[in-house]
Amino acid sequence: MSQKKSVIEIDHVDFAYNGDLILEDVTLTVKERDFLGVVGPNGSGKTTLLKIILGLIHPLRGKVRVFGQAPERARHLIGYVPQHTDLDSSFPISVMDVVLIGRLGKAPLLGRYGKTDRQAAEEAMQEVEIYDLRNRRFGTLSGGQKQRVLMARALVGKPNLLLLDEPTTSVDGRVEQDIYELLKKLNEQVTIILVSHDLGFISSYVKHVACVNQRLVCNPTNEITGDVIEACYSGPVHMIKHQCEL
Amino acid sequence: MFEFMVALKSQGFMQNAVIIGLFASVACGIMGTYVVVKRIVFISGGISHTVLGGMGIAYYYGYHPIYGAVVSALVAAIVIGLVSLRYHQYEDTIIGALWAIGMAVGILFIYKTPGYNIDLMSYLFGNILMVDKGSVYLVASLDALIIALVLLFYKRFLAVCFDEEYSQLQGIGVVTTYLLLLCLIALTIVILIQVVGIILVIALLTLPAATARYYVRSLGQMMILASLLGAVFTTSGLIVSYQPNLPAGATIIVIAGLAYLLATVFKGLASRVHGHRDKGTHEKMAGLEQGCKITES
Numbered sequence: 001m002s003q004k005k006s007v008i009e010i011d012h013v014d015f016a017y018n019g020d021l022i023l024e025d026v027t028l029t030v031k032e033r034d035f036l037g038v039v040g041p042n043g044s045g046k047t048t049l050l051k052i053i054l055g056l057i058h059p060l061r062g063k064v065r066v067f068g069q070a071p072e073r074a075r076h077l078i079g080y081v082p083q084h085t086d087l088d089s090s091f092p093i094s095v096m097d098v099v100l101i102g103r104l105g106k107a108p109l110l111g112r113y114g115k116t117d118r119q120a121a122e123e124a125m126q127e128v129e130i131y132d133l134r135n136r137r138f139g140t141l142s143g144g145q146k147q148r149v150l151m152a153r154a155l156v157g158k159p160n161l162l163l164l165d166e167p168t169t170s171v172d173g174r175v176e177q178d179i180y181e182l183l184k185k186l187n188e189q190v191t192i193i194l195v196s197h198d199l200g201f202i203s204s205y206v207k208h209v210a211c212v213n214q215r216l217v218c219n220p221t222n223e224i225t226g227d228v229i230e231a232c233y234s235g236p237v238h239m240i241k242h243q244c245e246l
Numbered sequence: 247m248f249e250f251m252v253a254l255k256s257q258g259f260m261q262n263a264v265i266i267g268l269f270a271s272v273a274c275g276i277m278g279t280y281v282v283v284k285r286i287v288f289i290s291g292g293i294s295h296t297v298l299g300g301m302g303i304a305y306y307y308g309y310h311p312i313y314g315a316v317v318s319a320l321v322a323a324i325v326i327g328l329v330s331l332r333y334h335q336y337e338d339t340i341i342g343a344l345w346a347i348g349m350a351v352g353i354l355f356i357y358k359t360p361g362y363n364i365d366l367m368s369y370l371f372g373n374i375l376m377v378d379k380g381s382v383y384l385v386a387s388l389d390a391l392i393i394a395l396v397l398l399f400y401k402r403f404l405a406v407c408f409d410e411e412y413s414q415l416q417g418i419g420v421v422t423t424y425l426l427l428l429c430l431i432a433l434t435i436v437i438l439i440q441v442v443g444i445i446l447v448i449a450l451l452t453l454p455a456a457t458a459r460y461y462v463r464s465l466g467q468m469m470i471l472a473s474l475l476g477a478v479f480t481t482s483g484l485i486v487s488y489q490p491n492l493p494a495g496a497t498i499i500v501i502a503g504l505a506y507l508l509a510t511v512f513k514g515l516a517s518r519v520h521g522h523r524d525k526g527t528h529e530k531m532a533g534l535e536q537g538c539k540i541t542e543s
Binding site: 054056075076078080082087088090091092093094097098100101102104105107110111112113137153 | 285397399400401404408409411412413414416417418462463464
């Protein structure tokens, strides 16, 4: 098998916001069809790392390459799933219209979306099994359903790289598992980076794990051991056991 | 009511008032929807109050104040829009300052204008019964412009209002789209100032849309319903205010405000009734959640 190509190359990157250093000397390479889990405590710079890859913010120092290009130029190859809690749930918008936003860059400049845009949106909704919800108002959906809508929006642009920010917040365990199964299937063709503060489920699905806490504490090539995780969270991690008695 | 109908048949000023009220309703229904869903009421307030500066300057140099209003509204929209995008942290302070400076400049120019003293009150609180045919034509063409641009940019405006960050990732020029949206809101404000004046314009811009929001599922529906509500509010305001000789602008706003309050109360009651019906299911769910204990070991 030939050597896998690098999708993302982050080289000695520092990022500061209002004078506070959020990320320091981060170096990270992600290969084609990898499934990388990025974990770390709240406020450790995980989302910042995603936004740097998307070119929404720029590092203070260091170099970022996505598909060998500057991040802004590679955006059409990236699907991004933000945290749905950042979106206004009282906004009158249908599921279909949310998904179509993922086609905005490819759609005609003026007027309505084209037939191909609608078809692509329908296919993406079928892929994540929310086609039946297409006429519902986005704000009335449950957390897990909203997550799937945002995944459809990310997939409708046919991305080669999928970035997900805490996709399993505010969803229950079964939905969480469904989402990971779906990602596993997508991973056969798409490189995935998933950010999570929860170590629980993540390890059984991802291929590599990177711990971020301002610095990249453990590199994805290392094996995940208790010591490394403790270094990341700067203290022993209380493993949380879910006990369900019905 | 009868006197109003007689006046409507015989008096040109009353026909102008009703027509301009209907045109204004279309603009306020469409653009007010964006103001409400994008939560930019304060930005719109800033734009509308700086308009007095432009009206005062136009008046001083002998032009029709409405032209000064158009220019100053567009300038204010672009300046305030850039401030809100670039200096987000100081947004409200800067808009508050522009708001006050705009009004102060307007008052200085109006005060220094030689000749008879114009009625400042009609700028501030509007005088729909005084609008001339020229204003009706101007408002009609602004309406046409707003409708045409919203049809062309509908999907972009929707995307930028709902999720600015994702629109940026789609590479669609979020800044230009946002500034265009604010410019259309600015033109709507100029139209509405003819009806209710600078001080009350925010109410007419937001109340029909905010009321409509309770009953709709999409932005398009919200625009249509808000326009219809706007038409009902302006026309009924004119009818109610005619015989007792009340100020029309203030009457329109009181009607719109009462309708919004009623709709809010009804919505609250409806969701409470709905909540009772769902209570059984909720209790079952709560029981399930209690059974699912999370323990730390």
